[in-house]
Every structure is written in structure tokens, then in C-alpha cells.
Amino acid sequence: MKTLAGTSGLIRLILRRDRIVLPIWIVFLVAISVSYVKQYGDLFPTPDSRVKYASNAGFITLYGELSGTSLGEFVTWRLGFVPVMIGLISILTVIRHTRVEEETGRRELLGATVVGRHAQLAAALTVTLGANLVLAILLALGMHSQNLPLSGSIAIGIEYAGTGWLFAAVGAVAAQLSASAGTARGIAIGTLGAAYILRAAGDTSAHTHGPLAWLRWLSPIAWAQQIHPYGQNRWWLGVLVLAATVVLVAVAIYLSVRRDVGSGLLPDKLGPADGNLGSPLALAWRLHRGLLAAWTVGFALLGLLFGGVAKGVGDMMRDDPGIQEAFQRMGGASGLIDSFLAGVMLLVGLIASAYAVQATLRMRVEESSGRVEPVLATATSRWQWAASHLVFSLLGPAVALLAAGVAEGLAYGAAIGDVGGQLPRLIGAALAQLPAVWVLAAIAIAIFGFFPQLSMVSWAGPVICILIGLVSAGVATASWIRDISPFTHLPSLPGGSVTAGPLIALLAIAIVVGFAGLIGLRRRDLPA
Amino acid sequence: MPAAISTEGLVKSFGQTYALDGLDLTVESGEVHGFLGPNGAGKTTTIRILLGMTRADEGTARVLDGDPWSDATDLHRRLAYVPGDVTLWPNLSGGEAIDLLGRMRGGVDKKRKAELLERFDLDPRKKARAYSKGNRQKVALVAAFASDVELLLLDEPTSGLDPLMEEVFREVVQEISDREGRTVLLSSHILSEVEALCDRVTIIRSGRAVESGTLSELRHLTRTSIQAELVGPMNGLAQLSGVHDLREDDGRVRFDVDTDQINPVLRQLTEIGVRSLVSQPPSLEELFLRLYEPEAVK
Ligand SMILES: Nc1ncnc2c1ncn2[C@@H]1O[C@H](COP(=O)(O)OP(=O)(O)O)[C@@H](O)[C@H]1O
Ligand SMILES: [Mg+2]
Numbered sequence: 068m069k070t071l072a073g074t075s076g077l078i079r080l081i082l083r084r085d086r087i088v089l090p091i092w093i094v095f096l097v098a099i100s101v102s103y104v105k106q107y108g109d110l111f112p113t114p115d116s117r118v119k120y121a122s123n124a125g126f127i128t129l130y131g132e133l134s135g136t137s138l139g140e141f142v143t144w145r146l147g148f149v150p151v152m153i154g155l156i157s158i159l160t161v162i163r164h165t166r167v168e169e170e171t172g173r174r175e176l177l178g179a180t181v182v183g184r185h186a187q188l189a190a191a192l193t194v195t196l197g198a199n200l201v202l203a204i205l206l207a208l209g210m211h212s213q214n215l216p217l218s219g220s221i222a223i224g225i226e227y228a229g230t231g232w233l234f235a236a237v238g239a240v241a242a243q244l245s246a247s248a249g250t251a252r253g254i255a256i257g258t259l260g261a262a263y264i265l266r267a268a269g270d271t272s273a274h275t276h277g278p279l280a281w282l283r284w285l286s287p288i289a290w291a292q293q294i295h296p297y298g299q300n301r302w303w304l305g306v307l308v309l310a311a312t313v314v315l316v317a318v319a320i321y322l323s324v325r326r327d328v329g330s331g332l333l334p335d336k337l338g339p340a341d342g343n344l345g346s347p348l349a350l351a352w353r354l355h356r357g358l359l360a361a362w363t364v365g366f367a368l369l370g371l372l373f374g375g376v377a378k379g380v381g382d383m384m385r386d387d388p389g390i391q392e393a394f395q396r397m398g399g400a401s402g403l404i405d406s407f408l409a410g411v412m413l414l415v416g417l418i419a420s421a422y423a424v425q426a427t428l429r430m431r432v433e434e435s436s437g438r439v440e441p442v443l444a445t446a447t448s449r450w451q452w453a454a455s456h457l458v459f460s461l462l463g464p465a466v467a468l469l470a471a472g473v474a475e476g477l478a479y480g481a482a483i484g485d486v487g488g489q490l491p492r493l494i495g496a497a498l499a500q501l502p503a504v505w506v507l508a509a510i511a512i513a514i515f516g517f518f519p520q521l522s523m524v525s526w527a528g529p530v531i532c533i534l535i536g537l538v539s540a541g542v543a544t545a546s547w548i549r550d551i552s553p554f555t556h557l558p559s560l561p562g563g564s565v566t567a568g569p570l571i572a573l574l575a576i577a578i579v580v581g582f583a584g585l586i587g588l589r590r591r592d593l594p595a
Numbered sequence: 596m597p598a599a600i601s602t603e604g605l606v607k608s609f610g611q612t613y614a615l616d617g618l619d620l621t622v623e624s625g626e627v628h629g630f631l632g633p634n635g636a637g638k639t640t641t642i643r644i645l646l647g648m649t650r651a652d653e654g655t656a657r658v659l660d661g662d663p664w665s666d667a668t669d670l671h672r673r674l675a676y677v678p679g680d681v682t683l684w685p686n687l688s689g690g691e692a693i694d695l696l697g698r699m700r701g702g703v704d705k706k707r708k709a710e711l712l713e714r715f716d717l718d719p720r721k722k723a724r725a726y727s728k729g730n731r732q733k734v735a736l737v738a739a740f741a742s743d744v745e746l747l748l749l750d751e752p753t754s755g756l757d758p759l760m761e762e763v764f765r766e767v768v769q770e771i772s773d774r775e776g777r778t779v780l781l782s783s784h785i786l787s788e789v790e791a792l793c794d795r796v797t798i799i800r801s802g803r804a805v806e807s808g809t810l811s812e813l814r815h816l817t818r819t820s821i822q823a824e825l826v827g828p829m830n831g832l833a834q835l836s837g838v839h840d841l842r843e844d845d846g847r848v849r850f851d852v853d854t855d856q857i858n859p860v861l862r863q864l865t866e867i868g869v870r871s872l873v874s875q876p877p878s879l880e881e882l883f884l885r886l887y888e889p890e891a892v893k
Contacts, residue, residue: 437682
């Protein structure tokens with residue numbers, strides 16, 4: 068196996084480089100999953116309460132269908148977002164250690180040593196698949212320690228690891244296709260997104276006895292989910308996932324022997340001989356437009372999806388007198404749907420903050436790649452350079468949120484025959500997320516301005532806010548913890564009342580922190 | 596005319612390491628100034644300070660009679676920079692990158708750009724990803740040479756070029772310096788390049804200038820090696836100052852002599868009587884090797 072020579076050395080290199088990140092992810096995901104058992108067991112002790120909680124159409128879109136009423140099944144259902152995160156992390160890890168290495172030229176350096184043709188791919192896959200296996204074992208032990216049955220605990224481990232394995236293989240294929248790591252990531256994450264949407268659409272349709280339930284069988288996420296841990300424990304679906312992984316890895320290997328190191332299968336086209344880019348803003352547009360388009364389309368799809376199911380939420384709840392009464396107090400069926408839509412808007416806002424941070428950190432990418440030097444050696448000032456990027460990190464999320472609001476307004480408005488009324492309400496609700504999004508962008512600017520080496524820490528902002536959002540949605544949380552998140556201080560729209568105070572305060576914080584960051588940027592060495 | 600670049604006592608530290616430790620550098624207007632020194636001597640750090648990207652901890656720097664930090668934007672209209680390690684935007688073509696940099700500096704001369712592309716044999720339609728190191732460097736060089744600026748800061752600009760392109764580079768630098776009177780600061784390791792292009796050089800080691808002057812001035816700092824067949828015994832030679840590594844075998848002596856001490860030594864030789872004499876002038880290589888060595892710092 069000469070083509071695998073050097074794999075063990077590369078594995079050690081990857082483990083050395085990821086020795087902090089990978090363990091953190093594994094421990095974090097296992098801890099969150101295990102902690103849900105007690106939390107949700109206490110909150111929903113009876114099968115009845117569990118079914119009622121899980122019949123929410125929004126939840127079905129997010130997490131899938133509840134397969135049975137035992138505590139294990141209930142918790143597995145509520146954890147439905149975790150496999151998607153595992154898939155995402157697996158994709159990013161594989162691409163980081165394959166295509167990124169090639170794009171930066173490091174692969175060439177290593178490839179000239181005694182390293183076989185397939186060693187890089189083999190090492191990246193070994194580490195990623197191994198990490199998923201470790202996660203699965205820890206998860207099974209953790210779940211079993213909470214007095215859940217052993218067979219089901221093994222089955223949920225297989226569900227999680229299987230999703231991770233399959234998308235690691237998707238990442239491996241995507242890494243062969245394009246010479247650009249960004250494009251490869253786009254292809255793989257797009258596949259994950261498509262799998263998620265197919266799963267959501269199929270599950271929603273199945274729950275309302277619609278005709279589209281078969282859609283979910285197109286989604287690898289659903290295959291793993293349909294194992295139904297703690298219920299039927301359908302092991303053969305685990306075998307299906309494994310087989311799909313093997314096929315995808317074979318495809319990746321097949322593709323990789325058909326291309327040169329550093330190139331992709333999708334050809335590089337020739338560009339124009341003369342350019343019409345002539346300003347930092349034009350350059351920023353070139354660098355950000357792909358990201359902006361991808362996020363805008365993604366947000367529009369989210370809006371369509373949630374807008375489409377919103378009416379069903381009201382229909383389903385109306386059959387239940389208890390819930391009906393509770394929501395009457397909140398303003399009747401429309402109040403119920405509004406609170407669902409407001410929850411969706413919060414989710415969309417949280418995701419938009421991740422986009423804002425990603426776009427802000429493009430400046431750091433430009434800096435550490437050395438591309439900022441020739442630009443700043445022209446008559447472009449640091450302010451102009453930063454401002455042209457910030458146009459996209461501040462207004463980009465606004466455009467994406469607008470797309471979500473418009474799509475949701477159209478879909479929900481069409482469902483209840485009131486487009487004219489719903490469109491402006493939902494656009495307003497989407498844009499109301501912006502002050503909180505901008506606060507997180509401003510924090511990223513400040514970290515980039517003062518502590519450029521720590522720029523990645525900016526991701527803590529959206530991650531913490533998403534965690535606070537996820538946890539406080541299900542469990543009573545101390546108010547000081549909830550108050551950390553700027554999203555807590557936004558009005559609950561549509562439906563809620565708007566007070567200007569908190570919005571103005573958030574905007575003021577964003578402006579002050581953001582400007583402070585720009586001053587830091589002006590004063591420091593660049594690149595640093 | 597004031598000097599194009601002058602720095603005094605520049606100090607810059609990165610944590611524990613001192614990249615610059617009191618650097619003095621003067622580049623006169625209109626000259627091509629060689630900037631030499633071993634790896635890690637502080638050349639790139641100096642150029643970054645001159646560009647206003649890095650701020651010196653101590654000392655003063657003036658570029659084109661402005662402050663490189665606070666007047667950065669205005670100064671950059673009048674200068675161009677070629678980094679040693681050129682990275683470009685992977686999805687922009689070379690032509691787009693050249694035009695972008697030119698426009699942000701204040702304008703591109705289309706005719707000049709076309710001429711340079713031709714001379715450097717560069718296909719501007721390729722995406723940056725598809726360029727080799729040398730071709731990326733050509734993109735930066737064309738962008739710099741095509742702009743109408745007074746000062747060029749070139750940081751090891753030819754490290755990836757083939758000999759043919761190296762020749763083109765020399766021609767272009769000579770043209771812009773002779774015909775157009777522009778100032779060039781050229782950091783380089785290639786001695787023949789420095790010898791062919793530079794009016795004056797500054798040699799820097801461990802963040803300090805160890806020598807500065809024209810090449811012939813610097814040559815005086817080195818030793819000439821002498822072989823002679825003498826008529827009589829080599830009395831008194833060893834005692835003369837400036838004589839090193841004296842060896843004798845069979846009536847022939849060999850030694851090195853400090854170039855500025857050559858006259859008294861020759862007098863002594865003729866006094867003894869010379870049958871034959873071979874003298875070898877110092878080579879630039881020797882000069883640099885000596886100045887690059889750690890002991891060279893006085
Ligand atoms: N950003 C930085 N952080 C830490 N050390 C640096 C940094 N930049 C340069 N140095 C150090 O400063 C010294 C001078 O570097 P440099 O100016 O790049 O040298 P040269 O260009 O002459 O090879 C080296 O020892 C280098 O390691
Ligand atoms: Mg250097």
C-alpha cells in the first residue's frame with residue numbers, strides 16, 4: 068500500500084493541530100445531549116405531555132417526528148439538531164485537512180516527503196471518523212449512565228456517528244471537486260442543507276398526512292434519524308448509512324487519482340485581461356458577493372419553509388382545549404401563530420449573527436493571507452479598507468434577513484390569504500433582529516481591531532447566544548444568563564409590543580464597540 | 596533635494612525579539628539603493644515601517660518628506676510596493692489584480708501596462724490560483740512599474756524569477772531610474788543584481804546598519820589577496836598593520852591585506868625586491884560574507 072505511506076505521520080500531525088478543537092466539540096456535544104435526559108425527563112414526565120410538546124409543527128420542522136413516547140425517544144427527538152451539527156463539524160474537519168492544505172501549498176511540501184497519494188485523504192478521514200466513533204462511545208456510555216436502555220444508547224451513538232461519517236465522506240468528495248476550499252465547503256454544506264430541508268419537508272408532510280413524506284428518504288440525515296433509538300432500534304438503517312459512507316469514500320478516492328495535486332475536477336476558467344475593479348468597495352464586493360448570495364438564498368428558503376408550516380401550527384393546536392386556553396390568553400390562534408413566528412425570527416436572527424461574524428472575519432482572512440499589504444500600500448486608508456468590508460458584514464445580514472422576512476411573509480400570507488397584511492409585519496419582524504446582530508458584529512470588529520490573533524474568539528458571540536436561545540427555549544434559565552444575549556432584549560415580533568429603549572441601547576452599544584475596534588485597527592501593526 | 600527616505604534610530608521589537616535595533620538608513624532622491632542583509636536581519640520590517648503598516652517603537656522615519664504612519668494614504672499615491680511573498684485573490688485574474696492596485700493608487704497607464712505584460716511575458720487572463728510564484732511576482736511588478744510614482748519599495752522582488760525575467764527586471768529598473776529619475780529601494784540577495792543596479796547599498800544585520808556607501812567605498816573595507824615571489828627574506832612584513840594570514844613557502848609569500856593599507860605594504864615589498872606579483876581584488880561575495888557574519892558588528 069505505497070499510496071498510503073506516511074498516513075500515520077499525517078494522522079499525528081492532524082491530531083496535534085486539532086488537539087484542542089476536536090476534544091472540545093466531542094465533550095460539548097456529548098455533555099449537552101446527556102444533560103437533556105434529566106432536564107426533559109423532569110419537565111415532561113408523562114407520555115401525554117411529551118406528545119403534546121412534540122406536536123408543534125415548528126418543532127417537527129426543526130427536529131423531526133417523535134417516534135415514541137418513552138423518555139429515550141423523547142430526548143433523542145429533542146436533540147434532533149445535534150446530528151446536523153456533527154455533520155457540519157465533520158465536513159469542516161475533512162476539508163480543513165485536505166483541500167485547505169492543498170490550496171495553501173502545504174500539501175506540496177509534505178507530498179514531497181515519503182507520503183503516498185492517498186495518505187492525506189486517508190489521514191483526514193481516519194481522524195474525523197475516529198472522532199465520531201469516540202463521540203458515539205462516550206454518548207452511549209453517558210446516556211446509559213442516565214438509566215436509559217443500553218441498546219437504545221448504542222443506537223443513538225450509531226445515529227450520531229453515522230451522520231458524522233456520512234458527511235465526512237461528503238466533505239471528502241467535495242474536496243476533490245474544486246481547487247478552492249471555499250467552493251468545496253460550499254458544495255458540502257449545501258448538501259447538508261439540502262438533506263436537512265428534505266428531512267424537514269418530508270417529516271412535516273408525514274405528520275400532516277401529506278403526500279410528500281417520501282422526500283425524507285432522499286435525506287441521509289433522515290436515514291440516521293429513522294433508526295429510532297430507544298424505540299425500534301432499526302439497525303439495518305445504520306448499515307445503510309455505513310454503506311453510503313463507503314460508497315462516497317470510494318468516489319472520493321476514484322476522483323482524487325484522476326486529478327493533479329492542487330487542482331480540482333471543475334476546471335478553472337480564464338479571467339478577463341483587464342479589470343474594472345478600482346476601489347476597495349469594488350474589491351470587497353468581489354470578495355463578499357458569493358457569501359452574500361449563499362446566505363440570502365438560504366434565508367429565503369428558511370423563510371419559505373417556516374412561513375409555509377406556520378398555519379399548520381395553529382390548526383394543530385386548535386384541537387387541544389388546554390393549549391387553546393393557554394394561547395387564548397396570549398391573543399387567540401393568531402397570538403399562537405405569532406409566537407411561533409417570533410420564535411422562528413429569533414432563530415433566523417441568531418443564524419444571521421453567524422453570517423455577520425463570518426463576514427467581519429473576512430478582514431482577518433485578508434490580513435493573515437498577506438493580501439491586505441498590497442491594498443494598503445496604495446492610496447487606500449485603513450478606514451476605507453475596513454469600511455468597505457463592514458458594508459457587507461453589517462448590511463449583508465440586513466439583506467439576508469430581509470429575504471427571510473419577504474419569503475416568510477409571502478408564504479404565510481399566501482396560506483391565510485393575507486399577503487398584504489403579513490408581508491410588512493414579517494419584514495419588520497425580521498429586520499428587528501438587526502440591532503442584536505450588529506452588536507455581535509461590533510464585538511468581532513473590536514476583537515479584530517485590538518487582538519487580531521484572537522479573532523476566532525468572535526465566534527463565541529453567536530455560539531453563546533444560540534446556546535442561551537436553545538436552552539432557555541426548553542428550560543427555565545436564570546434571567547442574568549438570558550440577559551447576556553442581546554437577542555433577549557429584542558421585542559418579540561410579530562405580535563409583541565415594541566419599546567424603543569432597548570433597541571436604541573443595542574444600537575448605541577454596537578456603534579461604540581465597533582468604533583472602538585476601528586480605532587484599535589488604526590493604531591496597531593497590520594498585518595499582525 | 597531632501598532624501599527620499601531617511602530613518603534614524605528605528606527600534607521595533609516583537610515580544611522578546613528585536614527586529615530593528617537602532618536602524619539608520621538614508622536613500623537619496625533618484626538613486627537605486629541596495630538593501631542587503633541575512634535572513635531575519637529586519638529588511639521586511641523596515642519596509643513595512645516605511646509603508647506605515649507597522650509602527651516603530653522608537654526612532655524617526657521620513658518618506659518623501661512625510662510621516663509614513665500618519666501620512667500613509669497620501670504617500671502611497673506617490674510610491675509603489677512589491678512584497679517578497681506575493682499573495683493574490685484566488686478568484687481574480689492577474690489583469691484584474693494589476694488594474695485594481697493601479698486604480699487604488701490613482702490610475703493605470705494602459706499602454707505602459709500592455710508593454711510591461713509583453714516584456715515580462717505574463718498572461719493576464721489566468722486566475723491567481725493558476726500562477727506560479729514567479730508569475731505572481733510578475734503581477735506585483737507590473738502593477739508597480741506601470742504606475743506613475745516617485746518611489747518604489749521592492750522587497751526581494753526577483754526571488755522567483757527565471758534568469759531571462761531577471762534580465763528584464765534589471766532593464767526596467769535601469770530605465771525608470773536613468774530616464775525617469777525615480778527612486779528605488781531594492782532589498783535583495785542577488786549580488787550581481789545589486790552590482791548591476793545599485794548606486795549605493797546599506798548592509799543591515801540584526802536590525803542595525805553595519806555599512807552604508809557606494810560599492811567602491813565598501814570594497815575598500817575588504818582585503819586584497821597578494822602572492823609574491825621575493826628576492827630577499829620577508830623581513831618586517833608580518834609586523835605591518837593590515838596584513839593577515841601570512842604564509843611562506845619556498846620564497847613565495849601569500850597574504851591578505853586590508854585594502855586601505857595596501858600602500859605601505861607595497862613599499863615594503865619593493866624594498867625587499869619583487870620577482871613576481873599577483874594581486875587579487877576583493878570580490879563582492881567576500882565582502883558580504885564578511886559583513887553577514889556575526890563578528891562583523893563593531
Ligand atoms: N510579526 C512578527 N512577529 C514576531 N516576530 C517578527 C514579526 N515580523 C518579523 N519578526 C522577526 O523580526 C526579525 C526581522 O524579520 P524581517 O524583517 O522579516 O527580516 P528580513 O526581511 O530581513 O528577512 C526576524 O527575527 C523575525 O522573526
Ligand atoms: Mg524579508
